[in-house]
Amino acid sequence: MKSVVDAEYQHEFCCEGNESWYFSFHNTDKRLIFSHFCTMRTYPSKLLLFGEHVLLLGASALAVPLRRFSAFWQPEGNPLPADIMAKLRLFANSTYLRDITDLDAGQFASELENGLSLQSDIPVGYGLGSSGALCAAVYDRYCSIKTDDLSALKSVFSAMESFFHGSSSGIDPLTSYLDKPLLIRNKSDVFMANQTAWNDKPYMFLLDTGLPRQTGPLVNWFLEHSRTGGLLEPVLGDYMQAHEQTVQAWLSAEYRPFFNSLNEVSRLQLEYFTPMVPANMQEVWEYGLDTGKYTLKICGAGGGGFMLGFCTNPEDIASLTDRYSLITNL
DSSP, X not given: OEEEEOSSEEEEEEEETTEEEEEEXXXXXXXXXXXXXXXXXXXXXXXXXXXXTGGGGTOOEEEEEEEEEEEEEETTOOOOOHHHHHHHHHHHTSHHHHTSTTBOHHHHHHHHHTTOEEEEOOOTTSSSOHHHHHHHHHHHHHBSSOOOOHHHHHHHHHHHHHHHHSSOOSHHHHHHHHTSOEEEEXXXXXXXXXXXXXXXXXXXXXXXXXXXXXXXXXXXXXXXXHSTTSTTHHHHXXXXXXXXXXXXXXXXXXXXXXXXXXXXXXXXXXXXXXXXXXXXXXHHHHHHHHHXXXXXXXXXXXXXXXXXXXXXXXXXXXXXXXXXXXXXXX
């Protein structure tokens, strides 16, 4: 139990197992002013498996929860760094939250000041949805009347996460909140992905390029060169076809068709998506394709951060650990 006293109220926090309680009492007569109960849960990071950039053209995209990293509320957690705390205060008091129907942004602001923190190990700036997990956690904890309509949820999360990105599709927080794979079509249509169980699931890994990235310029480059006369126009039809086949083979758990189409996507990215494949990646990218040991693809915007890899045997990527930091067992 943690107690915080201010001029007018006494606030009590209690956390046991995966449940927490919050009480506010009036200092004079100890009247209970407010109580809050919350079942603690984790909010996973998200991974855009397929659909980077081409979802902007209406292609299919598949976002999945990545439970390797997650966030959770901690009433008596470690104090947050001053810059992060300042950002959270701004978020809690912003119209982005206060305009959300049935969401108690004031209570969020109050609990922040009284020691509540969101503990997270989700890497920031790598496209794994760190701000999305925060939005999912805030909505889950402070929204008194929730909806299960995917379109409505997506709109709510889009409004919330726009505080961090200026504009947001809402897909990252929606994936974290639902903790289920989502299929996106026609830019904005969202469905629960119908995933066939794998008998022998491909081994996935993330490779850290060690390079920073800027999403905006890469998105602009892709859109510009996808137009008539652009660099990508001659191969865009083949690329979109290979991409759709990759998504469908993954959802259908078809092992060989998946790798066949994935390899085509990877080769086209290496040859034509020049800004998205860093120079320090080109040799190992091509080696994986030529030897069949592994296949790399852009993860998110590309250009830096993580690259996503697939292989059939984990031993085949052992040589990569000499040059890069890998996150395995996804």
